[in-house]
Amino acid sequence: MRRGAIKNVIVHACGDSLLLGQHYFGRPKCVVDIYGKSLLERTADVFGDAKFIIVCQEGMRGIIEKCIESTGVRIKHSVVESSPGCGDAMRKAVLSVPEGENIAVVWDDIFFEESIALPDMHSDYIGVTENLKCKIGYDGKGFARPEEKGSIGGIFGFFYLSRKPKYLLEGNDLVGSMLMGDIKFKPLRFCGVYSVTQIEKLKKVRELSRNARAFNRLETEGGKVLKRRHKKLWHLIFGEAEWYKYVAAKGYANIPKVYGYSPLVMEKVAGKSPHEKELTDKGREEVMEDIFDALEGLHAIERTPYFHVAEKEMLVDKTIDRINSISEIVPNNDLEYFIINGRRCRNLLNAAHSEEIAALASKVSSMDNFAVIHGDPTFSNTIVKKDGKIVFIDPRGSFGEMKVHGDPRYDFAKVYYSAIGNHESFNRGEFGLRIDGERVEVNIASEGWERTEKVFERRVGPYMREIKVMHALIWLSAAGYVLDDIESVLAAYFNGLLLFESARRIFD
Ligand SMILES: Nc1ncnc2c1ncn2[C@@H]1O[C@H](COP(=O)(O)OP(=O)(O)O)[C@@H](O)[C@H]1O
Ligand SMILES: [Mg+2]
DSSP states (O other): OOTTSSOEEEEEEOSOOGGGOGGGTTSOGGGOEETTEEHHHHHHHHHTTOEEEEEEETTOHHHHHHHHHHHTOOOEEEEEEESSSSHHHHHHHHHTSOTTOOEEEEETTEEEOSOOOOSOTTSEEEEEESSSOOSOEEOSSSEEOTTSTTOOEEEEEEEEESSOOSOOOTTSOHHHHHHHTTOOEEEEEESSEEEHHHHHHHHHHHHHHTOHHHHOEEEEETTEEEEEOOGGGHHHHHHHHHHHHHHHHTTOOSSOOEEEETTEEEEOOOSBOGGGSOOOHHHHHHHHHHHHHHHHHHHTTOEEEOOHHHHHIIIIIHHHHHHHHTGGGSTTTTOSEEEETTEEEEOTTSGGGTTHHHHHHTTSOOOSEEEEOOSOOOGGGEEEOTTSOEEEOSOOOEETTEESEEOHHHHHHHHHHHHTTOHHHHHTTOEEEEEETTEEEEEEOOOSOGGGHHHHHHHHGGGHHHHHHHHHHHHHHHHTSOOSSHHHHHHHHHHHHHHHHHHHHHTO
């Protein structure tokens, strides 16, 4: 937004935060903290140096003033309290604007990820989006039900009036009054708007799944690495140490030297992860062959009987739990299909497809045996030493309820996740995502390893389809694993849906 372009912003902060739980009880949503900044501050960032009129419920003035004061946000503002019902207070706010000046009206629970660009300052606009579930839609002239054909999108809480309206209907709520009055609104489409409820939900998902990344502490000293985890994650580090102990005792050589198990102290391996190396196509193929050799060496250490329960836990239960944990973050999560990169894909959050994950996982053939596996040999957990030797770090140490042993094909699926799935560039945020109603575009930058797919075909042979099923499920699970922002969660989910659809087709 060009500074000074919008002169007045009326923030509708009359709702309460009941949906956000105890912590925000009785406080307006605009004081909620979003990644270190209150929503009000974020709104202020979007609108530059406009004058703010904050309309709130009776008795809320103090909280809002305190929020503005404590966060140090410098905005010109006034607060109008309503008593009771906020229609009158909103009218009062509109009427307080000087003649001839423009006004934006925004709801206080909206997080704008995009800047607001008005095509023409002299027209009146109503913000619409397909990104959020809205009670009311707009068909270009007036109200519509959001699901009705001709509805351009939902009204989520952004209005722009090029000048103060001549009259507002008495006793009506502001939106109704504006829409029924003589203002001719043009729709203005938004894609990057989120509701604070979605963001709060994401924060909760993150706390619950307790990402190891957030809790890990690596200390390096004198060529050694000391790895600690948060107390609550001790079982993870325990699993990791146990795994090293187990495979070292069997003489497995593709791991760092371990100096101590509690705490875990190991050799700092000199080398680079595969994706960090400058390689030709041929060089990449050679590294991939070496990774396969090293993993097959691990799998050959010991075999145990195939265990169907653990397979189901890893492929079905985990995936369903993870995607359910993010369902409220996914826009239009009630659609039966999304069109992702032009392809019709089942939305696995829709009840009509609730059996699909189990159905596809059941196509994963059983094997004669499980083996000792690593569980997470992605590129970032693989180090290629100068002499070409492969070293694996950061083992998962479990497969469902099994420790150390599991389905060896899962290891290859994790390598595939890095090499063909480009998981590392995804992790660095190198992806594009665009959501427009049912249409989604998702693209992840390439690390350049796609051609090594032929190594997979050669070496996993008949299990290639199992690898592809597991790969899709790994992406879907990743969506619910503490990712840093909504964009990553959604990109992982939609990419997972796309891969799921491809994997499903193999069996049609
Ligand atoms: N023993 C080691 N030698 C060399 N680098 C290491 C070692 N352990 C960890 N690292 C580096 O630190 C990163 C994170 O460590 P990792 O054990 O994989 O923890 P996380 O659970 O965060 O993935 C690795 O990707 C690697 O670059
Ligand atoms: Mg790691």
